[in-house]
Every structure is written in C-alpha cells, then in structure tokens.
Amino acid sequence: MTALRQTWQVYLRGVRVFIRQPAYLGMTLIQPVIWLLLFGALFKAVTQIPGFHGSSYIDFLTPGVVVMLAVFSAGWVGMGFIDDIHSGVMDRILASPVWRGALNAGTVAYGAAMVVVQTVLIVLLALVLGAHYRGGVIGVLLMILVAALLGAAFASLSNGVAVLARQRETLIGAVTLVQLPLTFLSAALMQQSLAPGWIQSAAKFNPVNWAVVAARGAAMQKTDWGLVAGRVGLLAALTLVCMVFATRAFAKYQRSL
Amino acid sequence: MTPAIEAEDLRKTYPPAVTALDGVSVAVEAGTIFGLLGPNGVGKSTTVRVLSTMTRPDSGRAQVGGIDVLADPVGVRRTIGVVGQKHGADPEATGRENLVLQGEFYGLTGRELKQRVAQSLERFGLTEAAGRQVRTYSGGMQRRLEIAMGLLHRPQVLFLDEPTTGLDPEARVQMWREIERLAAEEQMTILLTTHYLEEADRLASMLAIIDRGKVVARGTPNELKSELHGDAIQVELADPGDSRASAALRGVTGLGEVKLDGRVIRARAQNGGAAIPAVLAALDAQGVTAMAVTLARPSLDDVYLRHAGRAFHQTDDTQEEAA
Numbered sequence: 001m002t003a004l005r006q007t008w009q010v011y012l013r014g015v016r017v018f019i020r021q022p023a024y025l026g027m028t029l030i031q032p033v034i035w036l037l038l039f040g041a042l043f044k045a046v047t048q049i050p051g052f053h054g055s056s057y058i059d060f061l062t063p064g065v066v067v068m069l070a071v072f073s074a075g076w077v078g079m080g081f082i083d084d085i086h087s088g089v090m091d092r093i094l095a096s097p098v099w100r101g102a103l104n105a106g107t108v109a110y111g112a113a114m115v116v117v118q119t120v121l122i123v124l125l126a127l128v129l130g131a132h133y134r135g136g137v138i139g140v141l142l143m144i145l146v147a148a149l150l151g152a153a154f155a156s157l158s159n160g161v162a163v164l165a166r167q168r169e170t171l172i173g174a175v176t177l178v179q180l181p182l183t184f185l186s187a188a189l190m191q192q193s194l195a196p197g198w199i200q201s202a203a204k205f206n207p208v209n210w211a212v213v214a215a216r217g218a219a220m221q222k223t224d225w226g227l228v229a230g231r232v233g234l235l236a237a238l239t240l241v242c243m244v245f246a247t248r249a250f251a252k253y254q255r256s257l
Numbered sequence: 258m259t260p261a262i263e264a265e266d267l268r269k270t271y272p273p274a275v276t277a278l279d280g281v282s283v284a285v286e287a288g289t290i291f292g293l294l295g296p297n298g299v300g301k302s303t304t305v306r307v308l309s310t311m312t313r314p315d316s317g318r319a320q321v322g323g324i325d326v327l328a329d330p331v332g333v334r335r336t337i338g339v340v341g342q343k344h345g346a347d348p349e350a351t352g353r354e355n356l357v358l359q360g361e362f363y364g365l366t367g368r369e370l371k372q373r374v375a376q377s378l379e380r381f382g383l384t385e386a387a388g389r390q391v392r393t394y395s396g397g398m399q400r401r402l403e404i405a406m407g408l409l410h411r412p413q414v415l416f417l418d419e420p421t422t423g424l425d426p427e428a429r430v431q432m433w434r435e436i437e438r439l440a441a442e443e444q445m446t447i448l449l450t451t452h453y454l455e456e457a458d459r460l461a462s463m464l465a466i467i468d469r470g471k472v473v474a475r476g477t478p479n480e481l482k483s484e485l486h487g488d489a490i491q492v493e494l495a496d497p498g499d500s501r502a503s504a505a506l507r508g509v510t511g512l513g514e515v516k517l518d519g520r521v522i523r524a525r526a527q528n529g530g531a532a533i534p535a536v537l538a539a540l541d542a543q544g545v546t547a548m549a550v551t552l553a554r555p556s557l558d559d560v561y562l563r564h565a566g567r568a569f570h571q572t573d574d575t576q577e578e579a580a
Contacts, residue, residue, distance in 0.1 A: 002364055009361045017349050020390075088343025092406070095309055095339040097331050098362035257312040 003099045010106020011113075014080065018114070028073065028114060032122045035065050040129065043189060052191055062126040063215035064188035066147050069122065070115045071182065071208055074151035075175040077111040078162025085166050085253075094254050104159050104246040111155030112148040119147045123219075135219040142218035142228060149235040150211040156242035160249040182208040187216070210234050259323055261287040261414055261446035267307055267317035277303040278314065279470030285463070287413075288444040290436070292461030294451060294557070300470040301450040302342065305418050308448070309339045322413045335363065338412035342419045345403050348392035352383050352402050355391060356409060363410035377405040381435075397428030404435065414446045415439065421456060429456075436460055454557040464557075466564050473564040478557060485555040485563065487513075488529030490536060494520045495546035505543040509535050514563070523562070529553075 018025060040058055047057050054060060081103075084090040093103065123140055127133070133140050161174050183189070185202045186209035192200050203209040214231035217224045262285035269278040278300050285291040293301050306312040308321055310330035319326045322336040346355045353374060360370040378384045381401040391399060400420065407415060420436065421429040437460065439445050451457050457464055458478050466474040466481075474481060490512075494502055497520035506515045506524050511532055515524045526532035529552045540547050553559075 005366065006361055009358050013347070013350065013354075013358060016354065020349065084347075087348065088341055088345050089347050091311065091341050091343065092339065092345030092359075092403075093362065095311060095334060095337075095341070096359070096362040097334040097364070254311065255313065257306060 003102055006098055006102035007105040007109065010102055011109045014107055014110030015113070017080070018110070028118065029121065031073070032065070032069055032118045033125060035069060036061070036122055036125055036129070039065060039189065046190070049194060051194055056130070056132065058126055058129050058131045059220050060191070060216075061189070062122060062131050063143060063220060064186075064212055066119050066122050066143060067150060067186070067208060067211045067215055068183050068188050069118050070147040070151040070211070071154055071179055073114055073118060074111040074154040075158050075179060076171075077107050077155035078158035078160070078171055079168065080107060081159060081162045082166060082168050082171060085163070090253075094250070100250040101243075101247045103250055104156060104243055107159060108152045108155040108243065108246075111158075112152045115147050115151035116144055119144050131220075133219050134221050135217075135223045139219040139223050142223070142232075143215040146211050146215045146218065146232060146235065149232065149239050150207065153207060153235065153239040153242045156239065156246040160242070160246035163246070163249040163253045166253075182206055185209065187212045207235065207238050259320075260284040262291070262308060262319075262321050262448055264304070264308060264319040265317055267304065267314045267319060269303055269307065269312070269314045276470050278307070278317075280317075281467065281470065281472055283465055283472065283475075285446055285448055287446050288440070289462045290440045290447045290449060290460050292449050292451060292457035292464045293467055294454065294457045294461075294464055294561070295467040296452050299468050301452075301467055302418055303470075304467070305339075305416050305448065305450055309337055309416050310334055311339075335410075336413050338407035338410065338415045340403050340407040340415070340417050340420060342422065344399060346391045346399060346406060349390060351388050351390055352378065352394070353387040355402060356406060359406045360409050365410060373409055377409055381405045395428075396424055397431065400424060400428065400432060401435070404432075408439075412445070414448070417447060417449045419450055419452070421451070421453065433459060454561065458557050466561055468564065474560060481557065481560045482555040485525065485559055487525045487527045487555070489553045489555060489559050490524050490526060490529050490532060491551045491553070492522050492536065492540065492547050493549040493551075494522060495548055496520065499545055501543045502540060502545045505539040505545060506536060509539050512536070516562075 040061055043061065044057050046052060047055055081090065084093070135142070158171065158175065162171050165171060185199055185206050187203065188208065192203060210231040214228050214235070217227045262283065264281060264283050267278045267281045270276050281300060281304050283291070283293070283304070293304060295301050303312070307314050308319055308326060310326050310333050313327065321333050324332040324336060326333050350358070356374045356377060357370065360374060365373065378387045381404065383398065383402055383405065386394060386398060391402065394402065404420070417436065421432050424432060433456065436447065436449070440447055449457070449460060462477060464475065464478055464481060465472045492502070498517065500517070502522050503515055503517045506512055506522060509532065512524045512526050515522065524536070533550060533552065537547060537550065
C-alpha cells in the first residue's frame with residue numbers, strides 16, 4: 001500500500017515537471033507527428049520493392065514509429081535522477097525510508113505514460129493518413145500496451161545507468177549508442193524478409209523487434225494471438241528484469257557514497 | 258541512560274587511500290545539541306553520513322535512537338531527520354509539493370499529512386510562498402524549507418550538516434534561533450556539524466573537534482576554552498619563521514605554550530596584559546622586530562589551534578572535502 005502510494009507520488013512529481021515546461025510538452029507532442037510524416041514520405045517507395053507484402057506503407061510504418069518513439073523517449077527518463085544527484089535532492093530522498101523500488105517504478109510509470117500519450121497521437125494521425133487497423137480497437141490497445149512495456153523497460157535501464165554513472169554525458173552516450181542500432185536491427189522500418197540474414201538472426205534477440213512484431217501483429221493484421229502473447233510475455237519479463245536492475249542500482253549508489 | 262547517538266571507533270577509507278574516518282567515537286545525550294567541529298575534509302560529513310545510514314563504515318559500530326545503523330538502516334531512517342549540506346528541496350516543485358512528497362516518503366498520508374504540512378509552512382514563515390517553485394526562493398527560505406522537510410515526520414534525532422553555510426549573516430542568526438528553539442521546546446537531539454567556531458560556541462552544549470578523521474578534543478565549549486588557561490598573546494613578526502623569537506619568548510616568566518606559525522608567534526599567559534611589556538622587551542633584546550601585538554581571551558579558535566596544531570582558518574581553504 002505504502003509502496004503504491006509512494007510510486008504514485010514519484011510519478012506525480014515527474015508529471016508536474018513535464019507540465020510546467022511548455023517547450024518540453026510541445027516537443028513531446030510534435031515529435032510523433034514529425035516522425036510519422038517524415039518517415040512516411042521518405043520510405044513510401046519501399047512498397048515497390050519486389051517481395052514487400054502489402055501495398056500501404058503507412059500500415060507497415062505505424063507500429064514501427066510507435067515502437068521507435070517508445071525507445072527514444074523512455075531512454076531519457078534517467079536524466080531526472082542525474083539532476084537530483086547533482087542538486088542534493090537524491091541524498092535527501094535516500095536519507096528517508098522511502099521504498100527504493102518506488103523511485104524507479106514512479107519514474108517508469110511517468111515514462112510509460114508519455115509513451116502512451118505519444119502512441120495515441122500516432123495512432124490517430126495514421127488513421128487520418130489512411131492506416132487500416134485490422135486488429136480493431138483491441139489490437140490498437142494491445143499495441144499501446146506493447147509500446148508502454150518497451151518504454152518501461154528502457155526507462156528502467158535509463159534510471160539504472162543514470163544512478164550508476166551519475167553523469168549526463170554517460171547517459172547520453174549510452175542512449176545514443178543503443179537506440180539506432182536496436183531500431184535498425186528490427187522490422188520497424190523494413191520488412192525482415194528483405195533484410196540481410198544476419199540482421200534477421202540478430203532481430204530474434206532484439207526487444208525492439210519483439211515489440212515491432214507484437215505491435216504489428218496486434219493492430220495492423222487480424223490479431224495473431226499466439227504471436228502477440230509470446231512477444232508480450234518476453235517484453236513483460238524484460239521489463240521486470242530491468243526494474244529489478246534499476247532498483248538495485250539505487251542501493252548500489254548509496255553503498256558507494 | 259543510553260545516549261541518543263553513540264558511535265564507536267568508526268573507520269572509513271575511500272579508494273584509493275583517502276582516510277575519512279580514523280577511529281571516530283562520539284556519544285550524544287538525548288535532548289542536547291552536539292557540535293562536530295572542524296574544517297572541511299576532516300571527516301565531519303562522513304561521520305554524519307554513517308550515522309544517517311547514507312554510507313557504511315569499514316568498521317566500527319553506531320546506534321541512533323537505540324537502533325543499530327548497520328543492522329536496521331530503515332529503522333534509523335524513520336527515527337532521524339537529515340538536513341544535508343547541499344540543497345535537498347526539489348527546485349522545480351513548489352514548497353508545498355516538496356513537503357507533501359517528503360511526508361509520503363515517511364509514510365504520512367491524508368489529513369494528518371495535510372495538517373502537518375500547513376503547520377510547518379506556518380512555523381517556518383513559508384505559507385505565502387508555499388505555492389511558488391522553490392527555485393524562486395531566497396537562500397534563507399530554501400534552508401528553512403529544507404529544515405521543515407527534515408522535521409515533518411517529527412524525528413527524535415536531527416542531523417544538521419553545516420546548516421548555515423552560504424547564508425547571509427541575518428539569515429544565519431535567524432537559523433540559529435530556530436535551532437535553539439528546536440532543542441529547547443521540542444527536546445530534540447541535534448547533531449550539528451559546522452566549520453564556524455562562533456556557531457558551535459553559541460549552539461552546542463557539547464563539542465567534539467575532529468581533525469584528520471579523529472576526534473582530537475571533546476567537552477563543553479567552556480571546558481575546552483578553560484583548558485587553555487589564560488589569555489592568548491599573538492605577535493606578528495617582520496620576518497617569517499624567526500626562531501630567535503621562540504627562544505626569546507620561552508625565556509619570559511609566566512608565559513607558556515609558545516608556538517611559532519609562519520610570521521605569527523603565539524603564547525599564553527595568566528594575565529596577558531601584564532605580560533606584554535616583558536614579551537616586547539624580550540623580542541627587542543634578541544633583535545626581533547614586532548609589527549603588531551594582539552591579546553585575546555581564549556576562543557574556540559585557540560582550542561582548535563592547540564589540538565590540531567594549526568590555525569583553523571589555514572586548513573579551511575586548503576583541504577578538499579573528502580566525502
């Protein structure tokens with residue numbers, strides 16, 4: 001009970017910071033629009049490649065942009081704790097008996113909530129652009145869940161790295177190091193059967209690809225329940241592992257003081 | 258009676274080889290203000306960090322409010338309030354939001370939390386500013402908010418790590434009054450670290466002087482000062498390190514504890530005023546030129562000088578905080 005309350009309070013703290021910075025709020029909301037329009041225009045001709053299934057690139061692209069954006073926005077969640085460490089706020093928090101898991105879970109919930117807002121925007125915009133959600137409302141909700149889970153995993157990793165490294169530069173380096181390779185080693189922008197064999201092999205172990213496959217399978221096609229359930233299970237397990245890692249990172253940080 | 262804070266032989270070394278604590282022992286009686294005094298980087302903050310469960314010692318044991326800091330850190334955290342050296346309040350949140358979040362971290366909820374937040378805002382004169390973001394607060398207001406946050410859950414023991422560093426003189430005096438009130442009206446045990454001798458002298462009923470990770474002296478401020486027997490005479494010399502000066506002063510009867518420290522030579526005398534002509538005559542006889550002579554009643558600065566073997570202000574700027 002206390003753990004839940006504390007998680008909620010940490011979540012609220014993140015939301016308040018977000019709402020008080022209009023520029024940040026605006027960028028977060030505009031980003032999905034730019035991505036969908038930009039990638040949509042750039043990769044439109046991909047449907048002409050022999051072997052590409054389907055004729056609508058927007059159908060193909062929407063889950064890809066949803067997943068990419070989840071990775072890109074959740075990756076920065078840990079920045080808040082780096083600021084806290086340097087300002088002295090972290091010391092004050094860690095001197096209290098607050099459950100350390102709430103510090104991670106609250107910010108992860110905030111990161112996941114941002115991902116959900118951005119995903120809903122993409123879903124609506126893609127609809128305007130002519131996307132077909134063959135999975136129906138349930139399928140779309142599943143895609144949002146997938147994005148939130150992936151966002152939660154990356155937000156936890158971000159928190160863990162932030163608290164262990166304590167430097168903005170290190171976190172920026174770590175995030176940029178993994179973001180693009182993980183995206184390109186997935187079916188986010190390109191059909192897997194058209195990618196080189198080694199990418200197809202690597203994609204099997206790539207959480208971003210699990211999310212792309214699950215999101216596409218849930219929302220854009222007639223939902224393949226077995227496929228989606230398997231990937232969602234993997235993502236949920238990954239999220240849990242990342243959350244344990246981040247929670248432990250706080251204890252490790254404290255021991256190192 | 259068990260002391261509210263008790264530490265025995267705390268040792269801690271930071272890699273590669275910075276010894277922050279080299280066997281620190283302190284005992285603080287419940288309901289008193291205890292001052293931990295020393296320049297930066299001698300182990301004061303590390304001692305507080307160990308006692309407030311922010312870090313673990315390499316060896317030694319400590320209990321706060323009867324709870325062992327190593328065996329039950331969470332129990333200790335519930336019992337204590339900590340106001341650190343750095344700013345602990347979230348600058349982006351308002352004063353009220355900071356207090357509410359802090360209360361939730363200590364398990365306070367609902368009506369009780371609301372009441373306590375309102376009371377502490379009132380008490381620390383922050384009611385009007387409660388809805389403003391903390392980054393718009395003055396230094397004194399921030400410090401008051403941080404103390405309000407440290408007290409919200411009504412701790413038995415409060416740790417104040419350099420509570421007035423960075424405050425202007427007016428805010429400092431205000432803070433001193435607040436700290437005195439806490440100890441007097443609420444029977445709170447307060448462990449205060451400071452590098453201001455004046456602050457320790459005014460607030461603390463017991464003091465420990467810490468130097469290079471060790472407690473080098475302890476007692477009430479008066480005990481420590483009266484140990485010094487007599488007035489301090491300080492002569493500023495024209496040439497630094499003139500050893501003839503030491504020889505000259507050692508020959509003066511009634512003068513003790515002659516110490517040469519650069520171009521300043523210090524000594525003690527039961528009646529300092531009466532000793533000054535003899536001091537000047539002795540220096541003159543040796544051909545040493547005196548530039549200025551000052552006479553002072555014993556101060557904590559002298560206590561520090563005597564125990565740590567160097568003047569307080571000299572160490573202040575040259576040593577980095579180890580923790």
